[in-house]
Amino acid sequence: MYKQKPFDANSQSEIKLTNSRRSFLKASVGACALFTLPLVASHAHAKIMQPTEKKIAFLNLHTSERIKTTYWAEGEYIPESLQAIRNVLRDHRSGDLHTMDTNLFDMLHLLQRQLGSDQEFNVISAFRSEKTNAMLAARSGGVARSSFHTQGKAIDIRLPGSALADVHTAALSLNIGGVGYYPRSDFIHVDTGHTRSWGG
Numbered sequence: 001m002y003k004q005k006p007f008d009a010n011s012q013s014e015i016k017l018t019n020s021r022r023s024f025l026k027a028s029v030g031a032c033a034l035f036t037l038p039l040v041a042s043h044a045h046a047k048i049m050q051p052t053e054k055k056i057a058f059l060n061l062h063t064s065e066r067i068k069t070t071y072w073a074e075g076e077y078i079p080e081s082l083q084a085i086r087n088v089l090r091d092h093r094s095g096d097l098h099t100m101d102t103n104l105f106d107m108l109h110l111l112q113r114q115l116g117s118d119q120e121f122n123v124i125s126a127f128r129s130e131k132t133n134a135m136l137a138a139r140s141g142g143v144a145r146s147s148f149h150t151q152g153k154a155i156d157i158r159l160p161g162s163a164l165a166d167v168h169t170a171a172l173s174l175n176i177g178g179v180g181y182y183p184r185s186d187f188i189h190v191d192t193g194h195t196r197s198w199g200g
């Protein structure tokens, strides 16, 4: 090892380093052999400091379908994961699917980090078609006629292992979007509309 020439910052390894993750790993292995650990370590350190992926898990209480997936990695949302989540969060009454607002998942991800939980979110209601929402609104005063649920921007959840009051407090502390507290029905509503809260 010590017979090898010292690492040259302008060498091919360094250029590869910036090309892609695969090249980064390859270059790291090569660079170690060239005892340039401090340089490689600083790159690796930067990677560790920033979150490289976001995971989320849901159980739809109406259909018993569940999903656990990495929905964001290396700075990008993963379309296949979003599609799979969208399916689990569909309107179970009508079967309608709708694109879900990715900000909602980020909000839930933050909420979970705040609570130090790795449990799956139990879903009482996520996307609702206009028809389903109108039916529920006619039946219950607690359902808004114009609801973020019909835009894929709201979800009603509880989190096993965390008291509902704690989930509610944590959601309020994020200070983003809408937060509704429904202790009698044992769920909280979160949405990506403007910051507001009710029921607390």
Ligand SMILES: [Zn+2]
Pocket (backbone or CB within 6 Å): 125, 149, 154, 155, 156, 189, 190
């Ligand atoms: Zn709701």
